[in-house]
Amino acid sequence: MPDYTNDARFQELQFLAQFDERRWILKRYVDNSPSDNLHERHMVLSLIFREMLNGPDVMSDFRMGSYNSTGEIAARFDQESRHQKARLVHDILNGQNVELERGHLGRLRLAELQDELRSSRLREPFGILYDGRDAERDLAVAIMNGRPEAPVSVAYLDMNGLKAFNEDGDHATGDAAIKAFFHVLSKAISDAGDVYRKGGDEVVVVMPATSLDVAKKRMLGALASLGNETIQVAGKARSLSSSCGLLTISSSKEKPEDVIHRADLAQKKAKTASKLEHGVRRSTLAVVEGDAVKVESI
Missing domain, CATH: 3.30.70.270 (Reverse transcriptase/Diguanylate cyclase domain)
Structure with missing residues (x-):
């Protein structure tokens, strides 16, 4: 019988479902960890780059400041978003503790995965x-x-x-x-x-x-x-x-x-x-x- 826990779709669903019970999850990934931990790190990085984790919709420390136009505001927002993502990825790759938070796209992905698994039965x-x-x-x-x-x-x-x-x-x-x-x-x-x-x-x-x-x-x-x-x-x-x-x-x-x-x-x-x-x-x-x-x- 195939082991469903090795299905990457199920693993992603299981990970995203954790956020139903808590807002943040503290994670740390180190290079000498078991392979399953390495696979989870790959998955987390993918979710971050797809803005399902720690995306712009869950930014908490962005300060608008004073700007002359909406164009400047947009540029500043884009810059800050990219900087926050870069810092997060840097900390993950360097084995630092990181706080992960699921955003709206993450919730949509969770529902999508459940529908996908049901339709594949x-x-x-x-x-x-x-x-x-x-x-x-x-x-x-x-x-x-x-x-x-x-x-x-x-x-x-x-x-x-x-x-x-x-x-x-x-x-x-x-x-x-x-x-x-x-x-x-x-x-x-x-x-x-x-x-x-x-x-x-x-x-x-x-x-x-x-x-x-x-x-x-x-x-x-x-x-x-x-x-x-x-x-x-x-x-x-x-x-x-x-x-x-x-x-x-x-x-x-x-x-x-x-x-x-x-x-x-x-x-x-x-x-x-x-x-x-x-x-x-x-x-x-x-x-x-x-x-x-x-x-x-x-």
């Missing part, structure tokens, strides 16, 4: 959900944008009985069940977040700015809709069901891979609780609330 082979390779990256972006009052909810689902669909019918029957499963989730989540295929019949749901209560209602509705879907298996209708783990995060320090793993662990608890007689399973939701996991069957 791939679809899984059936063309219904997003490819799971983008799940962690998109969750990382959602975590960057999250706030305590607008947390990120994440669900992990595993369809029940895929092996039985394949064995009692055939692989075409199994594919039909997976497609129906994907379509139900895509429709149920379409206006709340995005759905990603992580494996054969495993799915991750990322819902930005969604509280746990709202996410729980959304996932219960999706699981209920699954029960209304049937697939013909050897001439008999068989309903769909799924186990689902759900949690909500509000800290910007969360790692997306850890969050998805915890949601999967909750899903496994839901899977254990989903068993009925004769190998039949029902849809079950396991919700992480603090240190507890509460399981609810549909």
Whole structure:
């Protein structure tokens, strides 16, 4: 699986997003630092030259003085802007501490990068959900944008009985069940977040700015809709069901891979609780609330 953290676009987005929480960031780059620090220095210099960091719109020590014409004022402004940029670049290249500040062009670049990454997402082979390779990256972006009052909810689902669909019918029957499963989730989540295929019949749901209560209602509705879907298996209708783990995060320090793993662990608890007689399973939701996991069957 490709490492999204090595994507230069993601690195630039991650750096610019830091300024959402603070106005200035103190940085120092030295020549004997690791290569990732050198790459960040290159990126910072590029952002400065593109006036996304410390541009004219964030100048704080410019003094107009007394001038005879607007032409003189413009020339003075241009000169001071270039001098400030030169001093900043000099200090960076010489390993001095510098204060970096994001300007309006930096905010626009941040929004542009988010749109660019979203538009570059791939679809899984059936063309219904997003490819799971983008799940962690998109969750990382959602975590960057999250706030305590607008947390990120994440669900992990595993369809029940895929092996039985394949064995009692055939692989075409199994594919039909997976497609129906994907379509139900895509429709149920379409206006709340995005759905990603992580494996054969495993799915991750990322819902930005969604509280746990709202996410729980959304996932219960999706699981209920699954029960209304049937697939013909050897001439008999068989309903769909799924186990689902759900949690909500509000800290910007969360790692997306850890969050998805915890949601999967909750899903496994839901899977254990989903068993009925004769190998039949029902849809079950396991919700992480603090240190507890509460399981609810549909």
